[in-house]
Amino acid sequence: MASNPGPLYEWPWEKMGSFKYLLLAPFAVAALTGNDDEDNWATHMLLMTAIRYLIAQFFISVSRIHAVTKHTRIQANGIEYKQIDREDNWDDFIILQVYVATLVHHLPYLGYSGFPMYNNQGLWHLLLFHVGPAEFLYYWLHRALHHHFLYKRYHSHHHASFVPEPITGSVHPFAEHIMYTAVFAIPLLGPFFTGTASISMFYAYLIGFDIMNCIGHCNFEFFPQWFIGIPGMKYLIYTPSYHSLHHSRVHTNFCLFMPIYDHMFGTVDKSSDILYERSITGNSVPVTAPDVVFMGHGTTLTSAFHAPFIMRSLSSRPFEEQWWMRLFWPICVMFALIMRLLGRSYINDKHRLRGLKLETWATPAFVIQFLFKSQWPWINSKIEEAILEADKSGVKVVGLGALNKNEALVRTLGSSGHNRKLPRVFLTCTFFRMEAESCSSINTQNYEFESYMGTLSLLRRF
Ligand SMILES: [Zn+2]
Numbered sequence: 311m312a313s314n315p316g317p318l319y320e321w322p323w324e325k326m327g328s329f330k331y332l333l334l335a336p337f338a339v340a341a342l343t344g345n346d347d348e349d350n351w352a353t354h355m356l357l358m359t360a361i362r363y364l365i366a367q368f369f370i371s372v373s374r375i376h377a378v379t380k381h382t383r384i385q386a387n388g389i390e391y392k393q394i395d396r397e398d399n400w401d402d403f404i405i406l407q408v409y410v411a412t413l414v415h416h417l418p419y420l421g422y423s424g425f426p427m428y429n430n431q432g433l434w435h436l437l438l439f440h441v442g443p444a445e446f447l448y449y450w451l452h453r454a455l456h457h458h459f460l461y462k463r464y465h466s467h468h469h470a471s472f473v474p475e476p477i478t479g480s481v482h483p484f485a486e487h488i489m490y491t492a493v494f495a496i497p498l499l500g501p502f503f504t505g506t507a508s509i510s511m512f513y514a515y516l517i518g519f520d521i522m523n524c525i526g527h528c529n530f531e532f533f534p535q536w537f538i539g540i541p542g543m544k545y546l547i548y549t550p551s552y553h554s555l556h557h558s559r560v561h562t563n564f565c566l567f568m569p570i571y572d573h574m575f576g577t578v579d580k581s582s583d584i585l586y587e588r589s590i591t592g593n594s595v596p597v598t599a600p601d602v603v604f605m606g607h608g609t610t611l612t613s614a615f616h617a618p619f620i621m622r623s624l625s626s627r628p629f630e631e632q633w634w635m636r637l638f639w640p641i642c643v644m645f646a647l648i649m650r651l652l653g654r655s656y657i658n659d660k661h662r663l664r665g666l667k668l669e670t671w672a673t674p675a676f677v678i679q680f681l682f683k684s685q686w687p688w689i690n691s692k693i694e695e696a697i698l699e700a701d702k703s704g705v706k707v708v709g710l711g712a713l714n715k716n717e718a719l720v721r722t723l724g725s726s727g728h729n730r731k732l733p734r735v736f737l738t739c740t741f742f743r744m745e746a747e748s749c750s751s752i753n754t755q756n757y758e759f760e761s762y763m764g765t766l767s768l769l770r771r772f
């Protein structure tokens with residue numbers, strides 16, 4: 311939230327809550343009842359919207375899978391729950407752009423309709439209108455938004471996220487998105503005036519734009535050194551670490567996607583190249599072992615939605631099964647089967663508490679599997695693997711949570727064929743099992759918290 315919100319700060323549909331998605335209903339009705347126009351406009355708008363959500367979800371998932379990101383993280387700090395809440399309505403701009411494009415489509419005389427599906431020349435025109443006017447105007451609009459008058463009224467909302475996540479790129483007040491939409495309309499209107507417009511340019515521009523925006527905010531570096539080493543490349547395309555500096559240092563690296571404008575106008579951060587090198591080589595945030603690992607597991611099959619890399623917003627709240635999750639039950643069953651066949655314990659989330667580094671790991675099993683004795687050897691082997699891995703990496707305490715510490719199960723730990731004595735961390739977790747015996751609930755959030763408290767008190771004894 312900006313310190314002094316200006317006019318049109320709030321989105322017009324803010325008070326509608328989740329009912330805002332009804333704004334897309336007229337498009338669905340037109341598409342499904344055969345009342346779409348000759349351009350199949352409503353169908354394209356819906357398809358494009360679906361693709362935009364899928365792109366965002368892809369980047370949300372990848373950026374939160376620690377096995378993928380841990381070696382090239384840019385900023386060490388995690389994301390706080392209040393940031394997740396503040397960014398919950400990151401998708402408002404998708405609805406806005408559907409309506410603005412539809413408005414232009416129906417404008418009388420402008421005739422922003424009746425174009426072919428594809429025009430190769432038009433896509434080149436689109437690119438030229440983007441790298442020229444759109445990037446240039448965005449750069450100066452962004453500089454203006456950093457003037458304290460506009461910054462405290464609007465743009466500080468975006469900068470409240472010091473550590474960005476992929477969808478942070480689209481989190482701005484309504485008035486700011488109106489300004490951006492006006493600038494980003496130029497590459498789409500340009501081909502129209504050169505007579506080369508096509509439906510495909512909407513897909514190319516909006517999808518390309520979203521991908522670049524997610525890249526800039528994903529907080530892990532992945533552009534290969536050979537690619538950035540191509541002469542001139544670092545002026546043409548930004549990297550995740552480049553825009554990360556705009557969030558951590560605020561008044562440098564203003565460009566949209568092309569650093570050339572920062573180089574031209576002297577606003578490139580001097581540490582951009584250094585941070586890129588440090589991030590891509592794993593030296594920006596070196597991988598270190600946590601102090602404490604708490605091992606939970608899935609509860610119901612739909613509890614998979616609670617994983618941070620599946621649903622960012624649900625993972626920040628205590629898990630509650632909602633009706634719509636049951637629609638995804640077949641996918642959840644498939645997920646459980648894949649975990650059964652290929653799964654191993656994984657890092658679910660990382661936290662910091664009282665100066666200690668904590669990690670929640672998850673056994674790749676759901677409650678239903680714990681009910682079958684035939685599954686215990688497999689579950690045990692996964693828990694053992696995790697304990698051995700934690701010990702090897704220097705973890706001080708492992709706490710077993712929920713059914714992972716089921717007495718019948720724990721008694722058989724160490725018998726799964728690992729020809730190694732389970733290490734000292736194991737002793738602490740059986741001890742911890744007794745410590746935490748009173749926590750019978752398997753409600754993940756409360757349980758984790760109580761267990762963490764138990765584990766922390768334990769840690770102090772070592
Ligand atoms: Zn900014």
Ligand SMILES: [Zn+2]
Nearest residue numbers: 478479527553
């Ligand atoms: Zn940003």
